[in-house]
Amino acid sequence: MVLVDVKVPILAESIPDATLLDWRKRPGDAVARDEILLELETDKVVLEVPAPQAGVLSEVLKNTGDIALSQEVLARIDTEASAPAGAADTAVVSTKAPEAAPAPVSSIALSPAVQHLVAEHDLDPSAITGTGKDGRLIKGDVLAFLDANKAQKPSTAPAAPAPVVSKPAVTPTPVRGDGGERREPLSRLRMRIAERLVQAQQTAAILTTFNEVNMQPVMELRKRYKEQFEKTHGVRLGFMSFFAKAAVQALERFPAVNAYIEGNEIVYHDYQDIG
16 A cells, blocks of 8 residues: 655745645545645645546545644545546546537536635526636636626616506605625635725724716616606605615625625625615
């Protein structure tokens, strides 16, 4: 039996350790040389750790979620062992698969970091081209896809307003959002970003940014319907109604803005409360 250690890659001096995200192999599985065994997440990047030699994964020393230091041993590979017949057949098929048409992204397991991005932005993984090994989808592919969609998304003209139907005046009743909340654990990368942002806010000079917005379409819409609106509802049609509507649409489109961090979790509101 000849055992070869699978170690954490040498990390930069500014990165003390890494978190084990996901094992792609289990003890007893056959592995090929340079086949990706697991993913590690640091404060800055997600690393893929390949197998240093071909053989059978005989022992796993770190589990998902564990912290590992630079050059720490994560697992051991028996280079002289052979996997069971079924596993060997699977290994042969997997090594020949790249010669055929690449498997669709949807059929390849996604890492936790990629799963989080896909779920957060409601994306179809099969619509994104993977650049990882064997067409695997990596975090950079999803971020590039989001950036490309932002750049290519055409600006749409405001739809024509529907005719206002006269209704009896109704006293508005304030209603707070009664929707639920969902919690998701923060990745190491996002935790570090949050810490740096808070640190920057506490130590850096706070500036105010002004953005110009073309209000002409809103002003024309208000001018066209303000008298009818006042007669119907008994109140004047001000600009605040348009601002509130725009804020709700923005929160629906960017749910991360409608969230807060509590401990090691990010809490998303499933409602928009403009109060």
